[in-house]
Amino acid sequence: xxxxxxxxxxxxxxxxxxxxxxxxxxxxxxxxxxxxxxxxxxxxxxxxxxxxxxxxxxxxxxxxxxxxxxxxxxxxxxxxxxxxxxxxxxxxxxxxxxxxxxxxxxxxxxxxxxxxxxxxxxxxxxxxxxxxxxxxxxxxxxxxxxxxxxxxxxxxxxxxxxxxxxxxxxxxxxxxxxxxxxxxxxxxxxxxxxxxxxxxxxxxxxxxxxxxxxxxxxxxxxxxxxxxxxxxxxxxxxxxxxxxxxxxxxxxxxxxxxxxxxxx
Amino acid sequence: xxxxxxxxxxxxxxxxxxxxxxxxxxxxxxxxxxxxxxxxxxxxxxxxxxxxxxxxxxxxxxxxxxxxxxxxxxxxxxxxxxxxxxxxxxxxxxxxxxxxxxxxxxxxxxxxxxxxxxxxxxxxxxxxxxxxxxxxxxxxxxxxxxxxxxxxxxxxxxxxxxxxxxxxxxxxxxxxxxxxxxxxxxxxxxxxxxxxx
Numbered sequence: 001x002x003x004x005x006x007x008x009x010x011x012x013x014x015x016x017x018x019x020x021x022x023x024x025x026x027x028x029x030x031x032x033x034x035x036x037x038x039x040x041x042x043x044x045x046x047x048x049x050x051x052x053x054x055x056x057x058x059x060x061x062x063x064x065x066x067x068x069x070x071x072x073x074x075x076x077x078x079x080x081x082x083x084x085x086x087x088x089x090x091x092x093x094x095x096x097x098x099x100x101x102x103x104x105x106x107x108x109x110x111x112x113x114x115x116x117x118x119x120x121x122x123x124x125x126x127x128x129x130x131x132x133x134x135x136x137x138x139x140x141x142x143x144x145x146x147x148x149x150x151x152x153x154x155x156x157x158x159x160x161x162x163x164x165x166x167x168x169x170x171x172x173x174x175x176x177x178x179x180x181x182x183x184x185x186x187x188x189x190x191x192x193x194x195x196x197x198x199x200x201x202x203x204x205x206x207x208x209x210x211x212x213x214x215x216x217x218x219x220x221x222x223x224x225x226x227x228x229x230x231x232x233x234x235x236x237x238x239x240x241x242x243x244x245x246x247x248x249x250x251x252x253x254x255x256x257x258x259x260x261x262x263x264x
Numbered sequence: 265x266x267x268x269x270x271x272x273x274x275x276x277x278x279x280x281x282x283x284x285x286x287x288x289x290x291x292x293x294x295x296x297x298x299x300x301x302x303x304x305x306x307x308x309x310x311x312x313x314x315x316x317x318x319x320x321x322x323x324x325x326x327x328x329x330x331x332x333x334x335x336x337x338x339x340x341x342x343x344x345x346x347x348x349x350x351x352x353x354x355x356x357x358x359x360x361x362x363x364x365x366x367x368x369x370x371x372x373x374x375x376x377x378x379x380x381x382x383x384x385x386x387x388x389x390x391x392x393x394x395x396x397x398x399x400x401x402x403x404x405x406x407x408x409x410x411x412x413x414x415x416x417x418x419x420x421x422x423x424x425x426x427x428x429x430x431x432x433x434x435x436x437x438x439x440x441x442x443x444x445x446x447x448x449x450x451x452x453x454x455x456x457x458x459x460x461x
Contacts, residue, residue, distance in 0.1 A: 007451060014450040017355075018421040019362040020428055044347055049457055050422050051351035052400025057423070059308030060315055066325050067303055070332045071296070077333075078294070157444065159451075 004250065008159050010042055017046040155181075156194075156234050156253040164253040165192070165210055167232060169222065176225060178210055179217040184252070186212055189239045195247060197231040206243035210234065231255060284349035291339035299336055306350070307332070310357045317361040317425035327364055331357040358422075365425050399461075406456035414449030417442055 015021050016029050033039050154167035164183045169176050183192060192210035197203075205226060211218050232255035235247035284305065290298025310331055314324040334356050342352050396404070407415050413435065420426040420434075428446075432439045 010454060011447050011450050014454070015446065018418065018446070018450075019358065019365075019425055020421050020446060022366075022427065047355045048347040048351050048399070049403060049453070051348065051354055052397065052403035053419065053422055054309065054313060054350070054354050055396045055400045057309065057312040057316060060312045061308050062311040062325050062328050063321075066307070066328055067300070069329050070299075070303065070336075073329065073333055074296070074299070074336050155440065159447070162448075 004159050013042040014046045154232050154255040156232060156255045158253050174222045175219050176222050177217050177219045180211045180214050182214055190236050193235050193237040195233045196226050197229050198226060199228040204246055281348050288339045288342045288349055291336050313357050314361050316423055327360050331360045362425055402460055406453050409456055410449050410452055414445040417445050418449050
């Protein structure tokens with residue numbers, strides 16, 4: 001895995017194995033995992049990578065009642081399976097009932113997941129949609145934080161968490177300031193373009209070109225921002241590129257927000 | 265990480281893996297005696313993992329029962345291509361423990377940072393490095409290359425089931441910073457392990 005998207009997925013798989021994915025992120029990842037063999041392999045690889053940590057764990061003998069409890073449980077389960085087979089055979093002679101056939105609920109879940117994955121996979125295909133993917137990925141987990149907050153700071157970072165830009169809102173003075181923190185060096189014919197998601201996250205809108213050099217800021221009117229949307233991204237765009245149709249270059253950073261001042 | 269062959273491992277380690285794999289095959293064929301031997305060989309290790317994450321002996325024992333029940337039920341899906349039998353069983357036990365933690369947190373309706381024993385709850389390091397498997401030694405080497413904060417967060421999340429919120433509370437740094445540490449740490453770790461193996 002080497003592209004930014006692939007690295008992102010690998011980190012996601014690592015977070016899944018660590019157990020730090022929560023809520024919708026976890027639910028979505030598990031849905032994808034059911035169908036995506038590459039992701040299953042990536043998860044298995046992380047499991048193997050981390051399994052050495054178990055060698056640092058001191059083995060502790062469990063209580064003596066634990067093993068009889070396990071034995072009782074598997075015998076009860078096996079007895080129930082046999083009874084199910086007998087009943088089914090009695091009802092429909094000659095039919096074969098698989099002991100471990102999936103329940104209707106399992107099938108329902110699988111159908112649900114199979115409709116979800118193409119959507120996610122589709123979103124991840126084009127550079128212009130990588131941002132859309134990031135928006136989708138955050139759906140359900142992002143706090144619905146209104147932008148009309150003084151001192152709201154959005155840190156735009158790359159996949160490694162390197163902070164490229166800081167967006168700060170100042171509603172008292174009706175302005176927004178974007179400061180370049182540690183952006184990478186750019187070819188002369190490329191620019192950093194800031195985008196903001198619309199509130200329903202169905203698309204993005206161009207906000208402003210960003211400074212290229214570390215420490216430089218750009219200030220613009222607060223009305224440039226879309227109220228009620230809390231997600232930003234930065235793409236690399238050619239000098240003369242139109243911003244009408246969304247990003248044309250790779251998305252190099254996206255935003256995590258922090259509250260640094262008082263909400264009104 | 266390359267696949268492990270007999271020549272990569274000490275004889276006893278290789279034999280142990282082979283034996284565990286055989287026992288899992290026996291479980292898939294519903295041989296209770298194989299599950300019993302598996303339990304005798306590996307329940308202490310899994311219980312140690314569960315106890316560390318769940319921090320409660322009774323709950324950890326219940327999770328151990330659930331884990332062995334799942335091992336019994338899923339044994340036919342184990343494949344050596346997916347890793348060692350130990351890694352596979354550890355994964356089942358860890359996910360069982362994480363499910364218990366998530367349920368507990370959702371019942372409490374919030375993430376409840378429990379930073380008790382924050383300083384003393386790092387890995388036991390029961391074995392000296394030279395007694396560990398080659399994969400474990402490699403992992404330790406690469407973990408050592410991470411910044412302290414990232415390494416601590418990753419180890420605590422993996423070994424003790426800490427959530428981002430708990431790590432943030434324990435380290436007294438913002439949540440976003442903890443997430444960045446972990447994500448950067450995972451990328452660095454992956455690169456290091458790929459290069460060295």
